[in-house]
Amino acid sequence: DVKVTQSSRYLVKRTGEKVFLECVQDMDHENMFWYRQDPGLGLRLIYFSYDVKMKEKGDIPEGYSVSREKKERFSLILESASTNQTSMYLCASSLGTRQGYGYTFGSGTRLTVV
Amino acid sequence: AQTVTQSQPEMSVQEAETVTLSCTYDTSESNYYLFWYKQPPSRQMILVIRQEAYKQQNATENRFSVNFQKAAKSFSLKISDSQLGDTAMYFCAFMKHSSGNTPLVFGKGTRLSVIA
Numbered sequence: 318d319v320k321v322t323q324s325s326r327y328l329v330k331r332t333g334e335k336v337f338l339e340c341v342q343d344m345d346h347e348n349m350f351w352y353r354q355d356p357g358l359g360l361r362l363i364y365f366s367y368d369v370k371m372k373e374k375g376d377i378p379e380g381y382s383v384s385r386e387k388k389e390r391f392s393l394i395l396e397s398a399s400t401n402q403t404s405m406y407l408c409a410s411s412l413g414t415r416q417g418y419g420y421t422f423g424s425g426t427r428l429t430v431v
Numbered sequence: 432a433q434t435v436t437q438s439q440p441e442m443s444v445q446e447a448e449t450v451t452l453s454c455t456y457d458t459s460e461s462n463y464y465l466f467w468y469k470q471p472p473s474r475q476m477i478l479v480i481r482q483e484a485y486k487q488q489n490a491t492e493n494r495f496s497v498n499f500q501k502a503a504k505s506f507s508l509k510i511s512d513s514q515l516g517d518t519a520m521y522f523c524a525f526m527k528h529s530s531g532n533t534p535l536v537f538g539k540g541t542r543l544s545v546i547a
């Protein structure tokens with residue numbers, strides 16, 4: 318089975334800190350995604366990547382950046398964490414969206430910014 | 432832009448009964464894919480079922496089946512013989528079929544509780 322591993326399950330950071338959320342997949346998937354999940358709002362797309370060193374903005378990219386230096390790793394960066402970025406962050410990967418493949422998700426990182 | 436609407440924020444069902452979760456979507460596309468994902472309390476999102484819009488036959492996976500009504504832009508999920516392990520958040524999602532890459536668009540979710 319494909320595995321998507323998020324480095325932290327729970328994370329507490331202070332306002333203004335630079336935060337790195339790491340995601341690694343082990344099945345050579347081209348596509349990787351970062352979503353944010355909030356109660357009543359569902360999953361909202363932050364950034365995605367279809368290839369190494371490529372990235373595209375999703376629906377809510379403000380306050381975030383990403384890095385994909387290797388195919389298997391996709392990092393989400395909060396440049397200066399704020400309390401409104403307290404949320405559940407989900408990473409996902411897929412073989413290819415052109416054929417309508419579904420995603421494989423990680424277990425999520427619950428980030429609290431204090 | 433595509434939107435996905437799940438009109439039932441919460442639902443409950445007795446164990447062994449059948450429950451239907453609603454999903455509607457808005458798109459001008461003729462070819463696309465629809466998904467239902469399950470997120471149990473463990474938080475791991477799991478793909479439940481997938482439907483290709485150009486296939487008229489409704490997808491089924493064991494106790495899970497869909498009622499896909501393309502003209503009505505409706506994609507409901509039926510869970511038969513509900514089990515306690517079905518307790519979870521359920522998300523409906525849409526993906527455009529495109530020569531480019533398009534990510535999944537999710538609804539806001541339905542929290543399902545299965546009661547013993």
